[in-house]
Amino acid sequence: xxxxxxxxxxxxxxxxxxxxxxxxxxxxxxxxxxxxxxxxxxxxxxxxxxxxxxxxxxxxxxxxxxxxxxxxxxxxxxxxxxxxxxxxxxxxxxxxxxxxxxxxxxxxxxxxxxxxxxxxxxxxxxxxxxxxxxxxxxxxxxxxxxxxxxxxxxxxxxxxxxxxxxxxxxxxxxxxxxxxxxxxxxxxxxxxxxxxxxxxxxxxxxxxxxxxxxxxxxxxxxxxxxxxxxxxxxxxxxxxxxxxxxxxxxxxxxxxxxxxxx
Ligand SMILES: Nc1ncnc2c1ncn2[C@@H]1O[C@H](COP(=O)(O)OP(=O)(O)OP(=O)(O)O)[C@@H](O)[C@H]1O
Ligand SMILES: [Mg+2]
Numbered sequence: 168x169x170x171x172x173x174x175x176x177x178x179x180x181x182x183x184x185x186x187x188x189x190x191x192x193x194x195x196x197x198x199x200x201x202x203x204x205x206x207x208x209x210x211x212x213x214x215x216x217x218x219x220x221x222x223x224x225x226x227x228x229x230x231x232x233x234x235x236x237x238x239x240x241x242x243x244x245x246x247x248x249x250x251x252x253x254x255x256x257x258x259x260x261x262x263x264x265x266x267x268x269x270x271x272x273x274x275x276x277x278x279x280x281x282x283x284x285x286x287x288x289x290x291x292x293x294x295x296x297x298x299x300x301x302x303x304x305x306x307x308x309x310x311x312x313x314x315x316x317x318x319x320x321x322x323x324x325x326x327x328x329x330x331x332x333x334x335x336x337x338x339x340x341x342x343x344x345x346x347x348x349x350x351x352x353x354x355x356x357x358x359x360x361x362x363x364x365x366x367x368x369x370x371x372x373x374x375x376x377x378x379x380x381x382x383x384x385x386x387x388x389x390x391x392x393x394x395x396x397x398x399x400x401x402x403x404x405x406x407x408x409x410x411x412x413x414x415x416x417x418x419x420x421x422x423x424x425x426x427x428x429x
Contacts, residue, residue, distance in 0.1 A: 168283050169274065170403060171303040173327075174290035175310040175320040180342040182206075182287050183374050184309055184367065184396075186215045189285035190383035191400030193250045198282035201243060201251040205270070205299050206289030207262065210255030213244070217381015218252055220244040225256030228269045233276035240280075248383060251281070262295040270295040274302050283404075292326055300332055305403060307364075309340050312349035321359055338364035340399065345369050365402070367395045 172188065174181035189202035203224055204210035213220050222242040232239045243251045262270050277284045286303065288296035300306055306327065310320045320339070328334055339361060341352065345368035352363050370392040377384045384393050401408055 168305070168403075169278055169286065169299075169303045170283065170305045170307065171286040171288050171296075171300055173288050173296065173300065173306055173308050173323070175308055175323055176316045177290055179290075179309045179311050179316060180367075180374075181289065181309045182211045182215060183378075184307070184340055184342060184399075185285055185287035186212055187377075187383050187385070187396045188307070188400055188403070189283070190216075190246070190248050190250050191385055191396055192283050192285065192404055193248060194383075194385055195397070195400050195406050196282070196404050197249075199251070199280070200249075200283040200285065201253060201277055201281045202285040202287065203253040203274075203277065204255035205262075205286045205295045206255055207291055207293055207295065208255070208259040208289075209257050210287060210289065212287055213252055213254035215378050215381075216246045216250070216252060216383075218244050218246060218254070220252065220254040223254045223256035224273070225258060225261055227253065227273060228262060228266060231269070233269070233272035236276040236280050239273075239276060248386065250383075253277075264294045267294060267298045270298045271302065274299055278302075292323070292330070297330065300327060300330070303332075303336065305338060306332065306336050307338050307340050307399075309342055311343050312341055312346070312352075312355060314350075317350070317355060317358065324359070324361060337361075340365045340367060342367045343369040365395070365399045367399075368392050 172181050172185035193200040204212035227242040243253050245251050286299050288299050310316050341363050344366040373390050373392050
């Protein structure tokens, strides 16, 4: 399964949700899972997990690694939680439009050797996002509850649909949903004409402390945001919630595929 995280604006929390989504999928399923930093230009995925990889996705593209998928393991680094990471390169102009075929082939090759391929494609619909989104089984669009972000989200939904991606693959995650004075979920859904599938509260202390320790949020003590991230990963993978979340931490994120409408 290929799952892409697409930001609706810079800084909405796309990398935070992609890294934690990937780590939670690995933890919940114990299946082989890789996260690829497919943001155009340098990205933060490896940094968020405290990793310093020698190679990047650009090295894999340059060495035509997709021709022999087993060679991709040379460019991947493993986090202590078992998640594999294919980091971003340092080149601000790559992956470039001319690399579309290489990007597609690399995603397909990763999908042939991993059970779950998680892509952080950043905020742009340029390469490599354009190619990756076409191949994705699910696209999670990360938005914050503010007017500029929601205006971009509306445009992004239209653009992704125009690019031929079926609407049932699109889901919205509202990040920092709990901040004071923001638009309500009902207001946002009514303006967008599209349901919000998941909400994640604002909790800078927890996400910052996870990044500072180079671990996913799930490695820290139980918190509301931890339960919300767990719920999203379970909805993606179809693995039911564990009883400790049902009886302990309150879970506010909601899987709502059935109601999504454009
Ligand atoms: N739910 C949250 N609550 C509080 N802070 C958050 C939350 N999610 C993300 N942040 C913080 O917001 C900042 C931006 O997060 P992140 O880097 O994940 O965003 P991004 O969309 O990937 O940004 P970029 O456009 O630079 O790729 C970080 O400092 C992160 O810790
Ligand atoms: Mg990012």
